[in-house]
Amino acid sequence: MSTRKTRKPREYQNRRLDALAAPPEAGHELFVGLSSLGDTLSRRHHSRDFAFAHSRYLRSRVLAVGLIFSLLSPLWIVVDALALPAELLKYTLVGRVGLMLGLLTVLLLAFTSGERVRRVRFSAGMLLALPAAFYLFVLVVLPDPQVQRLVGYGFIPFLLVASLSVFPFTLLESLFAGLLLLGLLGFSQVIDGSWMTGRGMEALWLLSSLLMVSLAANHFQLSLLLRLYRQATHDPLTGLFNRGALEIHLAKIQAWQRETEGPGRTGNIPCSLLLLDLDHFKRVNDSYGHSVGDTVLQQFAELLVGQTRRHDCVARYGGEEFVVLLVGSGQARAMEVAERIRYAVESFEFADHEGRRIPVTTSIGVTPLLEDEPTLAALRRADEALFQAKRDGRNQVAAVEVTTHG
Numbered sequence: 001m002s003t004r005k006t007r008k009p010r011e012y013q014n015r016r017l018d019a020l021a022a023p024p025e026a027g028h029e030l031f032v033g034l035s036s037l038g039d040t041l042s043r044r045h046h047s048r049d050f051a052f053a054h055s056r057y058l059r060s061r062v063l064a065v066g067l068i069f070s071l072l073s074p075l076w077i078v079v080d081a082l083a084l085p086a087e088l089l090k091y092t093l094v095g096r097v098g099l100m101l102g103l104l105t106v107l108l109l110a111f112t113s114g115e116r117v118r119r120v121r122f123s124a125g126m127l128l129a130l131p132a133a134f135y136l137f138v139l140v141v142l143p144d145p146q147v148q149r150l151v152g153y154g155f156i157p158f159l160l161v162a163s164l165s166v167f168p169f170t171l172l173e174s175l176f177a178g179l180l181l182l183g184l185l186g187f188s189q190v191i192d193g194s195w196m197t198g199r200g201m202e203a204l205w206l207l208s209s210l211l212m213v214s215l216a217a218n219h220f221q222l223s224l225l226l227r228l229y230r231q232a233t234h235d236p237l238t239g240l241f242n243r244g245a246l247e248i249h250l251a252k253i254q255a256w257q258r259e260t261e262g263p264g265r266t267g268n269i270p271c272s273l274l275l276l277d278l279d280h281f282k283r284v285n286d287s288y289g290h291s292v293g294d295t296v297l298q299q300f301a302e303l304l305v306g307q308t309r310r311h312d313c314v315a316r317y318g319g320e321e322f323v324v325l326l327v328g329s330g331q332a333r334a335m336e337v338a339e340r341i342r343y344a345v346e347s348f349e350f351a352d353h354e355g356r357r358i359p360v361t362t363s364i365g366v367t368p369l370l371e372d373e374p375t376l377a378a379l380r381r382a383d384e385a386l387f388q389a390k391r392d393g394r395n396q397v398a399a400v401e402v403t404t405h406g
């Protein structure tokens, strides 16, 4: 174990809090709904961590809807056989075989995608694109007048637009898919001669209305998902990751460390854990009141976020204990960062509600996060180091190092 304390702070990069939807303010429901439009419009504001939760949710929908499509599509061959003459049946059969193979590939892709976000999103897109492509294929290959004889094909764009509402797509994603399906409906009308007729316009209007309903469903589904995710993973007082989310995040970082091992890869990426505890915090509560204590915790959290980089992780471990995960920082660098944080806290002007200064200091335990150890073992080591810093008089940085193998 080693302890050290220097006075000089170092430069640091700023970082914003996790860019997730803020918890909705109490108030008019419509306002609450509209205020989260920015979060459901695109994935721009979603954190990387939410992207994993989102893709797990999307994957379960792809599997369910993919299974329904795969079961319904071959059943329609019976309707085709009853409605179409034998010479036309070959066109729809070829299309259906292609559709079935495509749907099975999508199911396999989604099933094996695990947490690969892009693969899940690709399979969701393909799930909607395949029936549309099948319809387009039939429209193009079938001899012109025969298109009128198709039964149950005209509703494919309607079915697909309605299906959009089942998925937690962003508004822009659904709008893009919806416009393509409107185009497909328009094309089918040109082929069957109903374009710009009363019947054709009625169908276009119906599809547009369905699209609006699906967009509303997407918005409410995604904003609810964001809110629930935030409540489950974030501390409401500071907005930081809570303990459960931290432990999951640590395990993910370790998996990523293992993946980047080996020839041709980035190589071993050192990570370090900082466990921070506010010194004599009970006195702050006792002297200034619990609400001032809360404000101090919030300011402390902001300070930690400001002192770390975007890809580092700051979490509230519980009470007045916080954890910082430094990605790509070995022990020496982690000690420098911990010392900089300790100094920043000591110099920061924490104040009560009347603006009176509250002296606040923090003790910090530092330890490496090894790629192949249980996360709790690393946290326990950080706790040992923190205990050492407290024992050495508080307002200290202490480290517990480990001998890495190899």
Ligand SMILES: Nc1nc2c(ncn2[C@@H]2O[C@H](COP(=O)(O)OP(=O)(O)OP(=O)(O)O)[C@@H](O)[C@H]2O)c(=O)[nH]1
Binding pocket: 237, 277, 278, 279, 280, 281, 282, 283, 285, 289, 290, 291, 292, 293, 294, 297, 318, 319, 320, 390, 394
């Ligand atoms: N205001 C406020 N206080 C909290 C919160 N969570 C924990 N605390 C308080 O944090 C204090 C922790 O006290 P102790 O565990 O005795 O530790 P300490 O006073 O910081 O002393 P050392 O850790 O030994 O330096 C308790 O008074 C808790 O009530 C919170 O969310 N808000």
